[in-house]
Amino acid sequence: MKRSIQELGQNLDQAADAATVTQQISLSQDISLKEAYKIQEVSIDQRLKRGEVLTGYKLGFTSKAKMEQMGVHDLIWGRLTDKMHYKNGGNLNSAQFIHPRVEPEIAFLIGKTIDHQLVLEEATEYLDGVAAALEVIDSRYENFKFSLEDVIADNCSSAAYVIGEWHPPATTVEDLNISLSINNEVSQSGNSNAILDNPMESLIAISRILSEQGIAIEPGMVILAGAATPASFIHPGDQINSTFEGLGEVSLNVVQNTDNNIK
Numbered sequence: 001m002k003r004s005i006q007e008l009g010q011n012l013d014q015a016a017d018a019a020t021v022t023q024q025i026s027l028s029q030d031i032s033l034k035e036a037y038k039i040q041e042v043s044i045d046q047r048l049k050r051g052e053v054l055t056g057y058k059l060g061f062t063s064k065a066k067m068e069q070m071g072v073h074d075l076i077w078g079r080l081t082d083k084m085h086y087k088n089g090g091n092l093n094s095a096q097f098i099h100p101r102v103e104p105e106i107a108f109l110i111g112k113t114i115d116h117q118l119v120l121e122e123a124t125e126y127l128d129g130v131a132a133a134l135e136v137i138d139s140r141y142e143n144f145k146f147s148l149e150d151v152i153a154d155n156c157s158s159a160a161y162v163i164g165e166w167h168p169p170a171t172t173v174e175d176l177n178i179s180l181s182i183n184n185e186v187s188q189s190g191n192s193n194a195i196l197d198n199p200m201e202s203l204i205a206i207s208r209i210l211s212e213q214g215i216a217i218e219p220g221m222v223i224l225a226g227a228a229t230p231a232s233f234i235h236p237g238d239q240i241n242s243t244f245e246g247l248g249e250v251s252l253n254v255v256q257n258t259d260n261n262i263k
């Protein structure tokens with residue numbers, strides 16, 4: 001039986017909230033890209049109804065490394081909320097996630113409302129800062145497997161994010177070497193230019209996509225540019241640390257706690 005957009009959105013939200021897997025939508029019904037984004041919106045609306053606050057947007061599959069790892073070949077975008085935000089050096093409770101993975105990201109802090117497609121030359125004027133970041137992704141689908149429509153509906157696997165120290169907006173984000181270590185062993189390494197040849201292009205892309213839909217990106221919001229490297233699975237006890245040439249370090253610890261809502 002075909003499920004409605006509403007049902008599909010609520011189901012994905014419940015899966016994320018309870019940290020349980022759900023079946024890929026595409027295995028039982030066809031949905032369009034437009035419907036997939038609608039399902040994402042419904043699922044995020046459930047979070048907002050519970051009191052979470054929208055804190056920004058993320059891009060996905062902006063690098064070949066990520067596209068190849070996940071077998072999906074188109075830029076996608078999702079929404080971030082305050083519940084997903086963990087402080088730098090904080091603890092992530094693995095009991096609240098299904099099969100989490102971590103990836104290094106670059107973050108932009110919005111300083112001025114963006115309501116049109118930016119051009120590269122003006123992009124910096126709309127920023128209050130740039131920073132190294134980590135994103136934790138946790139597909140709600142079995143075995144982290146999905147179609148393009150599935151992953152969009154699932155809010156692009158968004159689960160958690162950590163931001164390092166903010167640097168002035170004019171700090172370059174181009175051609176930076178990035179390394180991600182787990183328990184002091186390098187797990188992934190890459191260069192920021194793997195992101196659309198220049199991570200600033202992610203900001204341009206999200207300004208185009210959201211302005212076409214009449215959505216303004218507000219001051220104080222965060223944009224995650226998409227990972228430059230494949231993602232690594234994380235487990236209780238892991239100490240994650242990522243260094244970005246010129247942007248410093250960002251870290252997160254994975255702990256296991258079954259009843260305490262720690263951050």
Ligand code: OOG
Pocket residue numbers: 058059060061062063066070103135137138139151156157158225226227
């Ligand atoms: C989808 C999310 C992709 C990125 O940075 O490319 C993403 C996934 O890999 O599960 O966040």
Ligand code: MG
Pocket residue numbers: 058059060103105135137224226227
């Ligand atoms: Mg990501």
